[in-house]
Amino acid sequence: MKKLLDRITEEVAGAFAACGYDGAYGKVTLSNRPDLCEYQCNGSLQAAKAYRCAPIQIASAVVEELKKAWIFEEACAVNPGFINLKLNPGFVRDYLQEMAGDERLGCEKTKHPCRIMVDYGGPNVAKPLHVGHLRSAIIGESVKRLGRFMGHHMIGDIHLGDWGLQMGLIITELRHRKPELVYFDESYQGEYPKEAPFTISELEEIYPTASARSKTDEAYKEEAMEATYLVQHGRRGYQALLQHILDVSVADLKKNYASLNVEFELWKGESDAQPYIPDMVAKLKEKGYAYESEGALVVDVKEETDTKEVPPCMILKSDGASLYTTTDLATLVERKKLFDPDAIIYVVDKRQEMHFVQVFRCARKTGIVDEKTRLLFLGFGTMNGKDGKPFKTREGGVMRLENLIADINEEMYQKIAGNPEISPEEARKTAKVVGLSAIKYGDLSNQASKDYIFDVDRFTSFEGNTGPYILYTIVRIKSILGKYRALGRDPEAEPVGHCSGGTQKSLMLELARFSGVMENAFEETAPHKICAYIYELANAFNKFYHETKILGEEDQEKRAGLVGLLVLTKRVLEICIDILGFEAPERM
Numbered sequence: 178m179k180k181l182l183d184r185i186t187e188e189v190a191g192a193f194a195a196c197g198y199d200g201a202y203g204k205v206t207l208s209n210r211p212d213l214c215e216y217q218c219n220g221s222l223q224a225a226k227a228y229r230c231a232p233i234q235i236a237s238a239v240v241e242e243l244k245k246a247w248i249f250e251e252a253c254a255v256n257p258g259f260i261n262l263k264l265n266p267g268f269v270r271d272y273l274q275e276m277a278g279d280e281r282l283g284c285e286k287t288k289h290p291c292r293i294m295v296d297y298g299g300p301n302v303a304k305p306l307h308v309g310h311l312r313s314a315i316i317g318e319s320v321k322r323l324g325r326f327m328g329h330h331m332i333g334d335i336h337l338g339d340w341g342l343q344m345g346l347i348i349t350e351l352r353h354r355k356p357e358l359v360y361f362d363e364s365y366q367g368e369y370p371k372e373a374p375f376t377i378s379e380l381e382e383i384y385p386t387a388s389a390r391s392k393t394d395e396a397y398k399e400e401a402m403e404a405t406y407l408v409q410h411g412r413r414g415y416q417a418l419l420q421h422i423l424d425v426s427v428a429d430l431k432k433n434y435a436s437l438n439v440e441f442e443l444w445k446g447e448s449d450a451q452p453y454i455p456d457m458v459a460k461l462k463e464k465g466y467a468y469e470s471e472g473a474l475v476v477d478v479k480e481e482t483d484t485k486e487v488p489p490c491m492i493l494k495s496d497g498a499s500l501y502t503t504t505d506l507a508t509l510v511e512r513k514k515l516f517d518p519d520a521i522i523y524v525v526d527k528r529q530e531m532h533f534v535q536v537f538r539c540a541r542k543t544g545i546v547d548e549k550t551r552l553l554f555l556g557f558g559t560m561n562g563k564d565g566k567p568f569k570t571r572e573g574g575v576m577r578l579e580n581l582i583a584d585i586n587e588e589m590y591q592k593i594a595g596n597p598e599i600s601p602e603e604a605r606k607t608a609k610v611v612g613l614s615a616i617k618y619g620d621l622s623n624q625a626s627k628d629y630i631f632d633v634d635r636f637t638s639f640e641g642n643t644g645p646y647i648l649y650t651i652v653r654i655k656s657i658l659g660k661y662r663a664l665g666r667d668p669e670a671e672p673v674g675h676c677s678g679g680t681q682k683s684l685m686l687e688l689a690r691f692s693g694v695m696e697n698a699f700e701e702t703a704p705h706k707i708c709a710y711i712y713e714l715a716n717a718f719n720k721f722y723h724e725t726k727i728l729g730e731e732d733q734e735k736r737a738g739l740v741g742l743l744v745l746t747k748r749v750l751e752i753c754i755d756i757l758g759f760e761a762p763e764r765m
């Protein structure tokens with residue numbers, strides 16, 4: 178189904194052509210003067226230069242032609258040469274009926290499906306999830322869902338931080354606490370126990386303890402580095418411990434991400450890339466890309482047009498150890514081999530931008546990825562507290578994600594429990610659903626690259642540009658549809674009815690934008706555009722709702738047509754919030 182703007186543009190382009198002008202001047206946009214018209218075309222102004230005549234002359238001729246087009250109720254030429262347009266209500270209704278008849282509401286799947294990997298989440302094992310991981314999870318999940326909706330093959334990879342010193346630290350601390358464990362017996366040849374020698378809470382305590390001690394105790398740090406080396410170079414007992422650390426962490430992470438409605442197709446980690454390193458390094462040397470500089474192995478990645486210094490990409494440190502860049506490059510080798518993606522989108526804190534500039538350039542230059550693979554860094558800004566500084570607990574510590582979610586849910590519960598029709602159990606459940614919308618919408622409604630203020634009061638409000646407001650709108654529609662059903666009628670079976678102008682037409686025109694918004698949000702990797710759209714749509718709906726008798730409408734056919742419009746509004750909102758990664762309750 179054609180996008181509404183394309184459909185209108187086609188008509189106007191035809192009129193330009195019929196008047197002897199190039200149809201390309203017929204591009205139509207949403208009106209920036211909604212008080213005057215719904216759509217506008219400014220093409221006459223440019224055409225006037227090419228055809229050396231007055232813009233109004235062209236606009237007037239085109240408008241004469243447009244008067245023949247039934248899709249417009251009004252077309253007029255305005256000085257100096259604008260064309261103002263209003264759609265015929267009958268056309269709008271037909272358009273919406275066609276939309277409603279389509280399972281995808283008229284939004285066509287891409288004709289060129291791509292395999293796109295989204296690298297998001299990025300938590301480090303053995304450390305609790307904290308608010309820093311929240312943005313990556315929320316944005317990455319919605320980018321993935323949006324791509325999937327557009328018909329692409331999307332693969333989400335959590336890319337765990339499961340490699341490096343933290344593993345050595347945990348092993349060392351365990352060794353100090355429980356030296357008798359079989360994992361530390363080098364002569365042991367048998368099978369290791371299936372059960373981990375620690376729980377997730379112990380693990381979460383062990384790591385920070387070890388990390389703190391390593392900062393003051395040099396010998397302890399040496400030991401941890403040695404353990405890191407050994408786990409990376411095949412010490413059996415340590416590798417068995419590594420597996421336990423991973424298993425225990427991953428089980429806990431899965432639970433946490435599930436509570437965020439976030440799901441990964443791949444649970445790979447930095448450790449999975451390690452086997453690819455030796456061969457990759459050998460090739461980089463062999464082909465002459467990598468050279469030694471102050472003992473380290475590096476690849477130059479600066480470019481003439483750089484305005485900021487881009488340091489060489491470091492491949493190996495002088496002691497031969499690999500780095501974060503090495504792991505990301507090797508991960509690209511692995512992804513190419515296993516998935517051959519058309520694109521990879523990295524949803525990572527924007528403070529890591531330079532790292533990705535280096536990795537991307539190095540990967541391209543050395544042929545680790547080929548021309549066809551797009552690499553995109555979607556860097557996000559910081560989530561701040563009301564004081565404008567990175568979000569912290571009241572005590573000033575790093576806020577654990579679980580606690581943040583619990584706080585929001587409690588806030589939501591207090592609001593919902595005020596509704597006497599809702600039992601406390603239902604209120605608890607609903608609070609979780611609405612709380613998630615508060616967190617996710619609060620994040621996604623901002624352009625990803627910007628910092629934003631996490632404001633619990635604002636985000637949980639039922640009014641304004643918030644998740645709960647959107648849900649409230651859906652719940653309102655559900656309630657009307659429920660009453661309609663109680664009259665023995667099936668709302669889903671009602672066609673969208675006649676358009677009577679005013680707020681109803683505004684609502685209908687908002688609905689008709691759906692496919693255009695989706696396409697654009699995908700092209701620009703911009704979930705915030707979906708938020709902006711549903712906020713406008715919800716506003717348009719609520720204005721219409723306050724002015725219109727729906728179930729009270731006596732004319733049965735008219736009433737059915739209004740119900741059909743409500744059903745379509747609900748479907749559009751529900752598809753959008755599903756892409757944003759949350760859902761609506763039955764009531765709230």
Ligand code: ARG
Nearest residue numbers: 296299300301336338505525
């Ligand atoms: N684990 C990293 C961190 O906590 C984020 C990983 C991002 N993804 C990547 N491919 N480097 O900073």
